[in-house]
């Protein structure tokens with residue numbers, strides 16, 4: 589069994605981001621946290637719960653088009669059981685986004701009623717979008733803006749990292765101020781992010797990564813691998829991951845002169861195809877059963 593490779597990263601300006609988020613929280617009514625539905629644990633910032641504290645929050649399981657729908661449903665039930673409304677979305681196509689504003693309104697129902705009781709009818713609802721890089725924050729904001737033909741607000745005191753987007757009558761979104769990093773120091777987190785393409789490949793050993801992906805997939809989704817690469821069931825179960833990678837390369841005719849398999853090409857093909865959901869809808873971090 590191989591080891592997860594430790595992925596080097598630079599913490600950047602986490603302290604600055606934390607401060608910016610704390611400051612900005614005072615300006616918003618709710619927080620929409622985006623996670624990658626294929627890796628809902630690894631695609632979160634480890635201190636986000638502490639940062640957000642008591643602010644009403646919802647979770648968007650984005651890239652649901654590439655995740656296992658059974659698992660996505662379980663994750664939603666899991667979050668709901670912890671008092672956090674959650675919904676699946678596909679910010680690339682826009683699927684599911686029609687439910688976003690209604691869910692925020694439902695979340696803030698009592699707050700809106702109390703504003704109205706105080707005569708503040710039609711008060712704008714402001715939501716901060718948070719998420720680690722590559723989960724789809726820009727895609728969400730772009731989609732929502734396109735739907736409402738909105739543009740960026742130009743207000744005094746609004747900096748470039750602190751932009752408000754009007755996405756409907758009385759509804760505004762704010763992008764994460766600064767960069768919220770995931771928990772890269774945990775090797776499994778780094779690896780799952782690398783599988784999904786959230787880490788630059790040029791710092792990764794692609795063959796090692798592909799072997800680790802094979803180890804993961806043969807446990808969670810063996811049929812997907814068998815079907816895609818036409819492997820024998822016994823081989824997938826018993827061969828070393830590197831031998832499976834060789835078998836995949838061989839099937840694809842990825843040979844170098846002398847007849848050996850070009851395992852680097854096979855690794856890149858496997859990772860590309862996994863990231864492009866060619867192996868099917870896959871969730872790597874799973875909830876055992878419905879809550």
Ligand code: G4P
Pocket residue numbers: 650651652653654677678679680681719720721722723724725726727728
């Ligand atoms: P970020 O702001 O949080 O960093 O993420 P961003 O929106 O830039 O999205 C990162 C990548 O994920 C983009 O792909 C984007 O198209 C893709 N993406 C976002 N949401 C979804 C989704 O729901 N489903 C799928 N399948 N993909 C999604 P990219 O390769 O970086 O760019 P491009 O392919 O859009 O050119």
